[in-house]
Amino acid sequence: MRRTALIIVALASVMLFASGCGGKVPTIGISQYGEHASLDNCRKGFLQGLTDAGLVEDKDYKVDYQNAGFDNAVATQIAQNFSSKGVALMCAIATPSATACFAAAEDKDIPVVFTAITDPVKAKLDKGNVTGTSDKLPVEAQLDLIRRLQPDADTIGIIYTLSEPNSVSSIAEYQAKAAAFGFAIEAIGVTQQSEVSLATDAMIAKGVDCLSNLTDNNVVCVLPSVLEKTREAGIPVYGSEVEQVKIGCVAAAGIDYFELGRQTGAIAARILKKEAKASEIPYETISEYGIYINSAALAEFAMEIPPDMSDKAIEAGN
Amino acid sequence: MLELINISKTYNPGTVNEMCLFEGFNLDVPDGEFVSIVGSNGSGKTSLLNIICGSIPIDTGDVRIGGNSIKKLKDFQRYRRIGRVYQNPAMGTSPDLTLLENMSLADNKGRTFGLSAGINRSRVAFYREQLAILGLGLEDKLHEKVGSLSGGQRQAAAMVMSTLTPVDFLILDEHTAALDPKAAETVMELTDRIVKEKKLTAMMVTHNLRYAVEYGNRLIMMDKGRIVLEKSGAEKADLKVDDVLKVFTDISIECGN
Amino acid sequence: MSVFFDLAIGTLTQGLIYALLSYGVYITYKILDFPDLTVDGSFPLGAAVTAVLLTHGFDPYLTLPVALAIGATAGLITGLIHVKLGVRDLLAGIVTMTALFSINLQIAGSNLIVERAVDTIFTARPTMAVIGALPLIYRKLIISLVMAVVFKLLLDSYLKTKNGLLLRAVGDNSLLVTTLAEDKGRLKIIGLVISNALAALAGAVVCHEQRSFSSTMGTGQVVFGLATVIIGITLFKKLGFVKGTTAVMIGSILYKASIQVAISLGLPANLLKFVTAALFLMILVVGSRQKGGLKDA
Numbered sequence: 001m002r003r004t005a006l007i008i009v010a011l012a013s014v015m016l017f018a019s020g021c022g023g024k025v026p027t028i029g030i031s032q033y034g035e036h037a038s039l040d041n042c043r044k045g046f047l048q049g050l051t052d053a054g055l056v057e058d059k060d061y062k063v064d065y066q067n068a069g070f071d072n073a074v075a076t077q078i079a080q081n082f083s084s085k086g087v088a089l090m091c092a093i094a095t096p097s098a099t100a101c102f103a104a105a106e107d108k109d110i111p112v113v114f115t116a117i118t119d120p121v122k123a124k125l126d127k128g129n130v131t132g133t134s135d136k137l138p139v140e141a142q143l144d145l146i147r148r149l150q151p152d153a154d155t156i157g158i159i160y161t162l163s164e165p166n167s168v169s170s171i172a173e174y175q176a177k178a179a180a181f182g183f184a185i186e187a188i189g190v191t192q193q194s195e196v197s198l199a200t201d202a203m204i205a206k207g208v209d210c211l212s213n214l215t216d217n218n219v220v221c222v223l224p225s226v227l228e229k230t231r232e233a234g235i236p237v238y239g240s241e242v243e244q245v246k247i248g249c250v251a252a253a254g255i256d257y258f259e260l261g262r263q264t265g266a267i268a269a270r271i272l273k274k275e276a277k278a279s280e281i282p283y284e285t286i287s288e289y290g291i292y293i294n295s296a297a298l299a300e301f302a303m304e305i306p307p308d309m310s311d312k313a314i315e316a317g318n
Numbered sequence: 319m320l321e322l323i324n325i326s327k328t329y330n331p332g333t334v335n336e337m338c339l340f341e342g343f344n345l346d347v348p349d350g351e352f353v354s355i356v357g358s359n360g361s362g363k364t365s366l367l368n369i370i371c372g373s374i375p376i377d378t379g380d381v382r383i384g385g386n387s388i389k390k391l392k393d394f395q396r397y398r399r400i401g402r403v404y405q406n407p408a409m410g411t412s413p414d415l416t417l418l419e420n421m422s423l424a425d426n427k428g429r430t431f432g433l434s435a436g437i438n439r440s441r442v443a444f445y446r447e448q449l450a451i452l453g454l455g456l457e458d459k460l461h462e463k464v465g466s467l468s469g470g471q472r473q474a475a476a477m478v479m480s481t482l483t484p485v486d487f488l489i490l491d492e493h494t495a496a497l498d499p500k501a502a503e504t505v506m507e508l509t510d511r512i513v514k515e516k517k518l519t520a521m522m523v524t525h526n527l528r529y530a531v532e533y534g535n536r537l538i539m540m541d542k543g544r545i546v547l548e549k550s551g552a553e554k555a556d557l558k559v560d561d562v563l564k565v566f567t568d569i570s571i572e573c574g575n
Numbered sequence: 576m577s578v579f580f581d582l583a584i585g586t587l588t589q590g591l592i593y594a595l596l597s598y599g600v601y602i603t604y605k606i607l608d609f610p611d612l613t614v615d616g617s618f619p620l621g622a623a624v625t626a627v628l629l630t631h632g633f634d635p636y637l638t639l640p641v642a643l644a645i646g647a648t649a650g651l652i653t654g655l656i657h658v659k660l661g662v663r664d665l666l667a668g669i670v671t672m673t674a675l676f677s678i679n680l681q682i683a684g685s686n687l688i689v690e691r692a693v694d695t696i697f698t699a700r701p702t703m704a705v706i707g708a709l710p711l712i713y714r715k716l717i718i719s720l721v722m723a724v725v726f727k728l729l730l731d732s733y734l735k736t737k738n739g740l741l742l743r744a745v746g747d748n749s750l751l752v753t754t755l756a757e758d759k760g761r762l763k764i765i766g767l768v769i770s771n772a773l774a775a776l777a778g779a780v781v782c783h784e785q786r787s788f789s790s791t792m793g794t795g796q797v798v799f800g801l802a803t804v805i806i807g808i809t810l811f812k813k814l815g816f817v818k819g820t821t822a823v824m825i826g827s828i829l830y831k832a833s834i835q836v837a838i839s840l841g842l843p844a845n846l847l848k849f850v851t852a853a854l855f856l857m858i859l860v861v862g863s864r865q866k867g868g869l870k871d872a
Contacts, residue, residue: 006861007810007829007857007858007861007862008829008832011829011832011833011836011854012583012832014836014839014840035845064841066838066847067845067847069845069847069848071795072789072791072792073792073799073834074834074838074847076589076785077585077586077589077831077834077835077838078838080582080585080586080589080835081582081585081835081838081839083581083585083712084578084579084581084582084584084585085578085581085582086578086581095686096686096789099686099688099785099786099787100785100787102786103784103785103786103787104585104785106691106711107710107711107712122686122688123686123688124688124689124690125688127690127691128691162680162685162790163680163685163686163789163790163791164685165685165686168684168685191676
């Protein structure tokens with residue numbers, strides 16, 4: 001019994017000590033759902049955005065960065081931690097972290113700025129003291145890109161995670177718009193990362209003409225192994241952003257996540273400078289996209305960039 | 319009371335290990351009889367108990383208690399009117415529960431285990447009485463977890479528990495085999511007393527020829543699924559351990575044991 | 576100081592809400608000796624149903640009994656698969672849990688958010704009438720505390736009834752139960768029903784608290800449950816049986832506190848899980864420096 005009391009006192013003291021280290025400089029709590037290339041780029045862009053708006057770290061703001069390791073319960077506790085600390089602003093990267101932050105922010109009405117959410121309306125983050133940027137996938141641009149590079153293709157295979165809201169929204173959009181480009185979509189939903197390999201095999205067996213990626217965490221994390229299999233089967237893979245093209249996707253009509261983050265940083269800066277409240281700023285959707293190509297990968301599949309695209313296309317491969 | 323009619327049982331039929339244990343086996347145990355069953359390992363004594371209790375299905379034949387066939391009843395249903403004490407003292411009680419809780423459970427056998435209080439305070443005095451008869455001091459250990467009692471104490475408690483509520487038939491499955499000599503004596507005496515007082519019909523399987531001869535009013539020796547020796551009433555009263563031992567050894571030599 | 580206070584309250588609230596889940600795992604794992612993975616599916620099931628009901632204007636308080644009922648059904652299914660179809664305990668739970676993943680997706684999609692305009696048990700009028708003057712985090716604490724204590728007491732009383740005693744016997748020595756002419760299969764089903772009802776209730780309250788359902792929120796909850804049961808039992812080994820429920824409630828609070836400490840320490844974000852694991856280990860080792868040690872957990 002005494003030992004238990006000892007443990008409780010020890011834990012409490014650490015919390016007390018850790019929380020006591022505050023200061024007068026407003027803190028920005030950054031809650032990132034997990035570490036991966038796009039989300040990391042968002043965060044780096046966000047910090048850049050703050051700097052670009054003229055704010056100086058440690059003078060105008062401090063940063064408390066927490067990463068939930070793709071665990072929803074942890075995302076909740078991180079949000080609570082921010083709320084208890086009374087951060088000046090919460091920056092949430094990806095939907096689960098954003099909903100957790102918004103729920104925790106309710107009590108003290110802390111402004112929440114989100115990024116990397118495909119459908120903020122579905123996530124009910126379009127009203128209230130919350131704003132941010134949406135990375136709606138440029139689906140039409142991607143379909144157009146695929147059609148130009150593979151004039152004879154019929155089916156596009158897409159692997160996605162059933163429980164990722166961003167992916168679910170994007171699949172719906174693909175299915176709605178594919179026909180206009182003469183494509184049929186073959187979609188396989190998985191529940192966890194380990195199933196992506198099996199899904200890839202299934203896609204190859206179905207004889208799809210190519211694969212297209214969403215910004216699906218599970219798929220992106222095991223992309224190298226997907227690329228290996230599809231390369232052997234002669235199926236090109238289109239990415240959804242530049243990092244994926246770097247590691248071997250043939251091309252992508254993608255958003256620059258760093259830019260997305262920067263835009264988010266700019267919004268956050270306005271709130272910190274008290275120029276506007278989060279409730280007054282409607283969320284922004286990035287509409288510009290870039291065409292990224294990996295020439296080496298394209299060559300492997302004997303594909304060529306059509307001449308009218310080649311000046312706009314950015315070489316991402318090495 | 320108990321009738322085993324034309325029982326046939328083959329283990330692992332159609333395989334290399336096929337063994338026909340019982341073939342047309344019959345046994346009648348009238349009301350109030352206390353029968354001991356002895357025999358070497360593999361003679362079928364334990365299988366017999368399991369067939370009566372329903373843990374082993376039979377190929378043909380019937381098992382009846384009080385004239386009613388119990389063949390279709392599941393094991394737990396049969397135990398409604400059958401009490402059983404096992405060889406392993408750990409099997410008859412719940413080690414993590416206290417002695418009082420164990421007694422309370424046994425006291426409710428045959429009735430609904432609903433949401434009324436688990437322990438009936440007004441019965442505690444009765445439990446104490448029943449345990450005091452054993453002379454083992456268990457009546458003072460009601461609030462101890464049964465797991466901390468010795469093997470003999472647990473077995474004695476199991477004996478009391480098995481007959482706390484009325485049963486037609488008591489099965490004693492080598493219930494003294496795992497106990498030290500003193501505990502075994504105590505439990506055996508207790509068994510005798512309980513069977514006489516409650517006028518139970520009982521079947522005791524044992525390796526101990528002395529107990530088989532000294533207690534009960536009928537002795538059966540089994541070998542390979544058949545009864546090879548049977549003594550009851552006055553004949554049994556005159557029986558000596560040596561006589562039984564001789565038959566036992568004869569059979570064993572035959573089988574090359 | 577108020578920061579620490581808020582942190583402590585938030586953590587305590589989380590611990591109390593999840594204690595409901597710990598009670599459920601306590602019943603199956605400790606009492607019934609049945610490793611039940613169904614909770615990975617019944618916990619989010621409670622949340623899914625609650626999220627859907629709330630977004631359709633259902634009375635927030637009534638979502639709780641609905642969650643209990645639906646969780647009970649999930650437990651019933653596992654029980655029937657185990658008892659009637661003879662599937663091993665672990666596998667029966669896996670079957671139900673896997674099926675529930677799809678069922679939850681069907682019920683609420685991959686994510687379902689409950690917007691601020693919709694009332695939860697923490698913001699609805701009856702609650703506000705009684706404790707409306709307090710800030711939201713205090714209301715959450717009070718309601719969670721009330722629920723954790725009420726269900727603890729209910730569970731404690733149940734375990735003292737004839738049925739509860741028999742349930743304890745099934746996990747301890749199921750042969751005795753058969754010898755007492757009771758159907759151990761039926762008892763196991765009862766235990767699974769109670770346990771998963773509690774798990775779903777926990778999921779429902781979590782949904783109220785974080786205003787969202789996510790189809791992956793169940794992953795790892797059985798691990799959480801087992802950890803809290805073992806932590807709780809290890810720390811309170813010496814005390815009598817009734818305190819078992821209290822022990823696991825404290826286990827849940829300590830678990831959540833460990834995570835919060837790890838977050839508060841401000842270490843590199845990737846070390847979060849490592850630090851949490853280190854804290855558990857410390858708690859277990861310090862707590863078990865008594866006779867018996869960890870082996871009896």
